[in-house]
Amino acid sequence: MKTIIFFVIAYLLGSLQSGVWIGQxxxxxxxxxxxxGNTGTTNTFRVLGKKAGIVVLFLDILKGTLATSLPILFNLPVNPLWFGVAAILGHTFPVFGKFKGGKAVATSAGMLLAYSPLFFVYSASIFVILLFLTSMVSLSSMLSALIITLSTILLPLVLPVILPHQDWLLTALATGITIFIIYRHRDNIKRIKDGTESRVPFGLNKKKS
Structure with a gap:
């Protein structure tokens, strides 16, 4: 019963819509x-600007980190990653927002931060590099998710200092989250193909002023 209660708490943490509340x-x-129309970090940057976007990015990451840390803080006999998944579901299907939320990228990053800070830095670096190369948050998010998933398999073999142990639950969840992120970006994929996807004002393919 205690585990179920904290699982619900993790979902509710993910459901907190900081972008909506800060905007209002x-x-x-x-x-x-x-x-x-999404409630996450990217649309906050787009609609409200840099300051609000940075705050929402921090809060969305924090949701995933706090939720994933719950079983560690309260000594629950469950893999912390499951609580991160609960927060991701809350962020994407928030009970406080008629189950219409964001695309789970920042909250997924928060889950990795709690799971392994070094792996989080590695993953964040991949995203930043891809964002500089593509100037598209959507494409960078999808490609990062794919690379990070592969990295959960390869890093313990070739670079164990970042990810010392093979964790097949992490790989399985990363695979599922990657598929989910790509699905949530299906409209972005159409715009990328059409050449109409939004670009950030920096990087090699930045939007023209």
Missing amino acids: LFYQKDIRKFGS
């Missing part, structure tokens, strides 16, 4: 009515 409280805007 400080900008008198509902980000669900602008841009892509």
Whole structure:
């Protein structure tokens, strides 16, 4: 029963819609009515600007980190990754937002931060490099998820200092999350193919001013 209660808490943590609340409280805007309509970090940057985007990025990562840390903090006999998944589901299907949320990239990163800080730094570095190369958050997110999933298999073999042990649950969950992230970006994939996907104002393929 204790495990179930904390699993629900992890889901509720993920359901906290910081982008929506910050937009309504400080900008008198509902980000669900602008841009892509999503409630996550990327649309917050797009609609509310850099300051709000950075705050929401931090909070979305924090949700995943806190949720994944629950079984460690309260000595629960469950792999912490499952609680990270609960937060990801909460972020994507939030009970506080009629089950319409973000795309789970930042919250997934928060799960990795709690699981292995060094692997989180490795994963974040991959995303930053890809973002510089593509100037597209959506494409960078999908490619990063694929590379990170492969890395859960390869790093224990070739670079164990980053990921010392093979954790097949991590690989399985990373695979599922990657498929889920790609599915959530299906509209972005169409725009990438059409050449109309939004670009950030930096990197090798930045948007023209």
